[in-house]
Amino acid sequence: MRIKTHLNILIDIPREIRDEIYEYAFQTPFNCVTYRCTLSNTYKILPHDPQNDICLSDSSLPALGLLSTCSQLYNEAIISLWKVNSLGLWPADLPFRMGDLGDDTFIHVQSLQVNLDLTDPDDLKWAEMLFLRIGGNSGLRNERNEGESWSDLKKVQINPMRTEEIKMDVKWMQRVSEAMDLRWKSEELFTGMNPDADKSWGLYTRWMELLRRAGTSGNDIYLGDGVKRSVSVNTAWDDWVYWDQNEWLKKSPHGAGVKRMEEVMKDFSETFGGELWANGKLCYKDKERLKRVFELKPVELLGVYPTVSE
Incomplete structure (x- = not known):
């Protein structure tokens, strides 16, 4: 019998659990993010403190890598990103x-x-x-x-x-x-x-x-x-x-x-x-x-x- 060694998040984990994972991964200190333009004219999504209008990091949220894996993960995860975070501007x-x-x-x-x-x-x-x-x-x-x-x-x-x-x-x-x-x-x-x-x-x-x-x-x-x-x-x-x-x-x-x-x-x-x-x-x-x-x-x-x- 072949033993399954790799977990497929889209097949082996129910959608409700996947949503909980996404929401946990996208949490930020103030539940707020904003966009900042880089020198290469691309945009980063950064954790944001809206009261002080400062970005808490120069690096994008690590979990944003989920958005570039496949279209199904993107369509699921992008909803969770904005469910747990406001856009500050x-x-x-x-x-x-x-x-x-x-x-x-x-x-x-x-x-x-x-x-x-x-x-x-x-x-x-x-x-x-x-x-x-x-x-x-x-x-x-x-x-x-x-x-x-x-x-x-x-x-x-x-x-x-x-x-x-x-x-x-x-x-x-x-x-x-x-x-x-x-x-x-x-x-x-x-x-x-x-x-x-x-x-x-x-x-x-x-x-x-x-x-x-x-x-x-x-x-x-x-x-x-x-x-x-x-x-x-x-x-x-x-x-x-x-x-x-x-x-x-x-x-x-x-x-x-x-x-x-x-x-x-x-x-x-x-x-x-x-x-x-x-x-x-x-x-x-x-x-x-x-x-x-x-x-x-x-x-x-x-x-x-x-x-x-x-």
Whole structure:
């Protein structure tokens, strides 16, 4: 009797087990990957930290070799790659840094993480281009037509406030300061009460209108009925004690307090919809607030009080 010595993954292992193997092989530290172009004008898929916008390695995932073995393994494994990983990018990545990739590259992407810089008007234009590219075919995607770009997309998450790699609290909260300043300027512009206001002060309002269009059916950039929308906010606020929070509020732009900070979160929720997560906690869902993002800690939770000068 001939003894079988080689395991054939496609014959000897059930599909359900094969899928588990693929998913394990494609796992990355942040469940996120991105594309990077090499000097030879080819693209690598690299493990990605979306909060810091850095690639964790210069080498492609070793398991990507599965995609170049045979067509059946490719067709099975590519689904698992994008089942366990989001695609992380900036709005400008698709038309520029990833511009040479064909539209069919993204057919199996199920989750997208988009970093945003609210202070950059160019980012606003590129975000509109990105959402138009994704949402422009949302009707076709909802009909599940084969071969359409982004046909497997199930979730889009925007990251407007990120922790970033530099471990400095002032940097972590800088994004909040920027958003509040932008919001104040938009209010000043549209009330017409500030003689110094100019058209550039309307940037915040334009961002919110863009997010509203992406989250509301009937618009050219609507992401689609079957696509979950999420906002991820990460700040140092929850790690601060009362005195740190209070000191930061004293220096906040235009004397804005916790209420004004929360209004920015409400704006994100009411325009983009879906869920808003802050520091790992679900705070808004379907435009309803479940808990505040910014809560001032009570003094009595402190064990130590600042020294009072005599």
